Amino acid sequence: MSPKPLLELSHEEPTLESIRRAPKVLLHDHLDGGLRPATIIELAKDCGYTELPSTDPAELGEWFTRTASSGSLEDYLTTFAHTCGVMQTAEALTRVAAECAEDLAADGVVYAEVRYAPELFCERGLDLDAVVQAVQRGFEQGAQRAARAGTRIRVGTLLCAMRQNARSMEIAELAVRYRDVGVVGFDIAGPEAGFPPTRNLDAFEYLRQSNAHFTIHAGEAFGLPSIWEAIQHCGAERLGHGVRIIDDIKVAEDGSVQLGRLASYVRDRRVPLEMCPSSNVQTGAAKSIESHPIGLLARLRFRVTVNTDNRLMSGCTVSSELAALVRDFGYGWADLRWFTVNAMKSAFLGFDERLALINDVIKPGYARILSEAGESA
Template sequence: MTLTPNEILALPKVVLHDHLDGGLRPSTLIELAAEIGHELPSTDPDELARIFSDNADAGDLVRYLEAFAHTTAVMQSADNLRRIAREAVVDLAADGVIYAELRYAPEQHVAGGLTLQQVVEAVQDGIEDGVSEALEAGHAIRAAAILDAMRHLDRSLEIAQLALDNRGRCCVAFDIAGPELGFPPAHHREAFQLLRENHMPVTIHAGEADGAASVGEALGLGSARRIGHGVRIHEDIDGFGTDEVSYGVIAQHALDQQIPLECCPTSNVQTGAAPSIADHPMHELRDLGFAVTINTDNRLVSGVTMSSEFGVLVEAGWTKEDLFEATLAAAWGAFLPYDERADLAESVIEGYGIDL
């Protein structure tokens, strides 16, 4: 039975991969840009959103990334960071998200004079404000932050220490983001060693702009507990898409350990990691038993919500049970203590009305 948009909206959702600088409200971006004199492609919210999504659909990475120059320009003060984080949580909650992990790179928000610690605290204040505001509107949500280090720069050890200093209240994990091809986890060996020694959870962007070997390095040297995107892990599976498959070491490890793959359907197509929604590798990976999860990546830039991502998967043949399994995998993959993950999983089960 095909789910209606209202039925999809009502389903509880868990998002593990949502970039703060990729999910601003268009109206907020326009208002904040005007305050600092930053010129945007349009000052009409609908048109601006359309320009960004058209650029994302163009198959041109330069055009896709253009939006981030605009969003980060307005994210250089504590007040703006607090507001943007608050609105992100409120918007996700209104979309049926009951748990969200928002990721951002603190080093991208210090041009206005903030310290890295001040950036982290401003975002956390916004997250907490958003949770309270959402609850007042009747939407219960829990939200957390993941700190990104930019993989083409050299501050990963500093950001790793920042994550450790703020574990618990302001940070639940560490990530490296930015250009994947040519900037492997090995460039950040010291950071990952520090994190391993201190038992800090790690997720790494891999298997999006580079192949299965990138996923392998993320799981090995990086000791990643989840993989950001990860869709090109199928390149380590001989016979992928047939009835006779043979797993390479990397794919077997991810399957055996049930490493959550933070798939982002629309974004993966836009960046070329998947040929189309209909032919997205996540469908077959799901059928093979991999821990596939559904995520937004960049809500403004890609023009998506969690509900719209659920919707395109339903159009591609996903059932309510398929969405449930992916959401349950996300709940168990959350960077939370075991008992809190169990509670989150129970909320997902109750929300879907699935009799296990």
């Protein structure tokens, strides 16, 4: 099926620079996957971490991107040893979170959900509560700095449990404990193969009983069984990646499409897909951006959202991910607005808050851009 725009194209094709000015929403971004290379080097010096492959910011950034592009999720995950290695103090966590908020705001992100695994930052004596408090301070500081610089962002955090460990209930309780001070949900992350989401059923049951939100990494490195378990056994509200849902969709030579029962369920129930195109290419979940399932899934009107996953490892931003989709799928401004509204509808915020951001920030922002491009909103 040849790429074509979802909606009518505007007269002016979106460019990377113009996309940066558009309001955007990010649902899947890892705190420890988005550090500035220069910050990693400074933090390593401060804490005595000596394992960095380079102390030159440009070389270090290139090393992360190159190493993460191995085609294997397991190899991709090894790069986090260095970022986590320098994030073991409250001061480091606060700085990284503040810079994250500033960087996202500078890219035009108006709402972001940033996730991290608190258990990974306790190697030097911090307890889980201290980790969460330090990160929340950082996001607050970063949002304040961004506002002073003329850009506004709201950041909600997701607390991840590592699926290969046995602390999911502990992290779920932590997420509920801090849900009134910026933590908006829970997730499980880490290697999918051999660690199905059903290993954490007690945590998901606790979250449901607590009326708490959660997403699950599923359908990235493992196939349909991971997605099915995440939704039907665990009750996931969103799917982290979910790219392998394409395995349940058949495209005939004449271009006709047949959805399997799981794919139909995901689409019919509007289960949001937190898709991360560049990351998926790096880990081998997709061969290229051009052949990424996001094109077909968006055309079939799945609840597709566009995300970064790990900005450092993929050398990307939300704007660059959207620009790549414009390049390879021919999308226009109306399509980018559709992705953005999808994401805001799917956020773990209250309905009134989501609606206010859509009606007061996102739609007016795109209306201005569409008007400037010669097309009415």
